[in-house]
Amino acid sequence: MYCPSTPKPLLTATEDVQKDVIDIATYRARIESRKAFALHVKEKAKTPGGKAILRCPALGPSPTVTCPLREMMKSAAKKARPHVEPETLEQEFLDTICTKHSAAFDLTEMQQPAQAFDYGTEEWEEFHDHARNTVESENQQLKAAGDEDIETASRRRVRGISAAQILITVLLVYHNIRKIAAFLDDELRRARKNTPSGPATVRRRDRAWLNRYTKTTGDGDLRVRNTKDLKRSADPQPLRT
Structure with a gap:
């Protein structure tokens, strides 16, 4: 929702760039x-189907434009602002927002075009590029062979859309659980790397002092002795270090 006296080139900016009338800059x-x-926004809608109270951008403690019809508050910051041209203000064609302190707008009419970021800005472009890539990557993972593979019809050999939807839902749940588990595992590994490590765990064959693969004992003795010999020895090697 914009001031009725907003310059037309600003209102048609999206249409102009799509028609190559102006460049992206x-x-x-x-x-x-x-x-x-x-x-x-002066007052947000209190119910989902309620009305939002909006006011002229030249009013309030933080005006963003100046207008001949409005007197700026003395507490407003002294800085340069866009100015509404007087010739655009014909008394008989003034909008409600220009003649009253505020006006009510149906929230349902405002929700459809509303977005978290202003459409076309660099912030909007950066967010949606990332979001679009994330969605496409997720779709590719779900269709890839080896895990969920929802693209393969043999994964859901049932009759009816409802039955197929149940199987697809099970596969999606499994996919989400698998990704959550992988994420938690990555976080645990990252935490271990950042935590000072204690003494290294001694391998069992080192604790038993016998290496059957190289046929040596852990104390450097090259004589080969089997486990039974170690048990019968008067001075048996310790099972733990």
Whole structure:
């Protein structure tokens, strides 16, 4: 929702860049300039189907534009702001947001185009590129052979969409559990690397002082003695060190 006097080039920035009327640098600059003309939220909707109270961007303690119809608060910061041109303000065509302190808007009308980031900005582009790559990677993993392999019809040889959906759901749950387990294992390995290690665990064949593979004893004695000899020895080698 924008001020009715928002310059038209700012409102048609997306359409212009799609038609190659302007380049991407100009588009980004216009998107950034357009933020100042967005209506400010005075009161959020209290119910999902309620109304949100918005006010003119030239009102309030933090105005983002200046307008001949509005008197700026004395406490507002003294800085340069975009200015609404007087010739665009014809009294008989003024919008409700221009004649009242605030106006109510249906939340259902605002939710559909609403996004967490302003459309077309670098922040929006960076987030959605990452999100899109994540989704595509997830789809590829689910369809890959060897694990869930949901692309193979033989994994769900049942009749009916409902029955197939149950099998797909089971495979998706298994996929999520497998990824969570892998993540926790990676975190545990990372924590172990960052934790000072204690004394190394002694191998069993070193604890028993007998290496059958090289036919030597742990004390450097090259004579070969089997386990029975060690047990009968008057001075048996210790089982633990």
